[in-house]
Amino acid sequence: MKKEGKSLTLRQVAKLARTSKSTVSRVLTKHPSVSPKTRARIETVIEKHGFRPNLFARGLAGGRTGLIAVLTSEIGSGFYAEVIKGIDHVASQHEGHLLSSFAHGTEDYIHLWRNFASGGRVDGMILIAPPLDILSGRVQPEDVPVVLCACRGDRNTRGWERIDSVTVNNEKGMTEILRHLLDQGHKELVHVAGPSNIYDAVDRRRTFEQFLLDHPGLIGDIIETHMTRESGRTAVLEYLRNHPQPADAFVACNDLAALGIFEALKERGIKVPESVAVTGCDDDPASEILGLTTLHMPMQDLGREAARLLFDRLATKEKASSARHSVVEMTLRVRSTSLPPRPS
Amino acid sequence: MKKEGKSLTLRQVAKLARTSKSTVSRVLTKHPSVSPKTRARIETVIEKHGFRPNLFARGLAGGRTGLIAVLTSEIGSGFYAEVIKGIDHVASQHEGHLLSSFAHGTEDYIHLWRNFASGGRVDGMILIAPPLDILSGRVQPEDVPVVLCACRGDRNTRGWERIDSVTVNNEKGMTEILRHLLDQGHKELVHVAGPSNIYDAVDRRRTFEQFLLDHPGLIGDIIETHMTRESGRTAVLEYLRNHPQPADAFVACNDLAALGIFEALKERGIKVPESVAVTGCDDDPASEILGLTTLHMPMQDLGREAARLLFDRLATKEKASSARHSVVEMTLRVRSTSLPPRPS
């Protein structure tokens, strides 16, 4: 059925099919101008020997590699995994495969970016939640099609605003959360924010600030974290040290931070939701079990949409066509951490 | 600082440094025989222009690509993500990057495998929980160094028993769980098993069967699932239909299935742990919150160990050296789902 050892090359396939390398290459790249007869002959040989073209040779020669580079900075745990799963789902329908790299910090992210964008040959790239510094002029989108996921360029990011993107509707989501808290009678809100180089974190924080401006009756405060459980916990412990009389509600930038807040409050003997409400964002699997009020973030959808945008662009090859910005909605999940305890 | 557009090539670096391609290549590959002076000159140019060698050209030419292919079949959600994180951690210390692909089924797994093992040029491969069919003769480990993760070859898998592996001590872990249940007075146990082509699933099931043999007083039953929440739920609902009087305890193959069992029992109004105990395996983040008794599986450690084995082999290049099989321990986490309710 198949040879052991070295797999054969295009050249050998050509010989076996009594034709030339060029023609074999044509059937590989689905070029139309090949006679049905020779095409059949070649396909038989390929099939029979399980021939697979060498990706690296392909990449070097400038053809399609079927490779999609997915760059992610490590934020949160489940987040990128689900998004990647979504990307992979669509990619595999297009016979594509992911070359996924995890960046350790902004420098590494840029490193990887350049590797694939110019040096390496991938068909396209998806940047998951890239550090915003990337967009601010240090590097420019190159010739490879790129899609920003959970991020988007604007006027201040020269070049990047013309890059396809898929983001989540943070403004709508956060506003719903805040309105919900307002409805519950909460007046003093603390936003447990994320770092200023993460798009979603910035977007959510801005929404929080805007909401305060729109509702003069509210009192607001902001503390910063790294969107991790531990940093959420530490930040809130610190906050509680300075505020013996805590606020009405903690509005976390994400669920992980919310879990940390939870722990901190528990350690200080402050009851949720009796004394203080807590909300998150993302809808981590654990959140449902915990009863955390949060925004459901359709991670896989985000990934799927990003991949769809990318493959669309690859198909049409219209580099000129204007950028598309998809926005995915989040849905409010009201659970026990933001509701008054049942009067039982 | 750096040129826009096309990134430069080795040839141009050579010209700028007033030397030859060969010599530039030598400093790139850390070949010792380069005079300090020219080395410095070349490094300056590289640094100044941010030159990055083209991965594909490198791969084609047969050099180190710094690429590690990580193949995973999609089992469980958090599982592979954490393992990959562990791998990535070690890889990045060695300037390596992951080319991770998610296989959709065994066929695809083999496809990918061959792509990277022979066709493509990667420095090494890590196979995470590959379908066992892979090991049973259809394909053979090739010249690229490979490490099996959460899997291991044996006498029946010609060739694969000489491949490095890292596994988890299922036998010890499962035995501990079973002994714990025994101590709690449970006599009738149902093992909610996983598919027969997953190493860990098979290993755990075997341990369950052996335990029954060693403890004649016990009554045991086995039902099969896909190790997912939904299949766990369905399987147990089915079981309950046929067994109006359920067993003492459900011993799940993994936490996801255990969550499904939980749901099924809840739907039937059967209380945990009052009427029946439930245990899992993996220690999913959600399990702690849920109070699920389980085995803690150190996912990141698994990945780190796998990567370590791989880079060790790459460093020594001793293909001849005998295979190393690392075994990582799991630790029992006794929580509420297997304990009698507190007599309060």
Added chain:
DNA sequence: CTGAAAGCGCTTACAG
């Protein structure tokens, strides 16, 4: 220690 040359396995104009 250094360079010129061959070659890795493809793709893509260029001529037929």
Added chain:
DNA sequence: CTGAAAGCGCTTACAG
């Protein structure tokens, strides 16, 4: 519709 040829950007013997 098909082939011969050049070339993608590296690495690696091979001669100095």
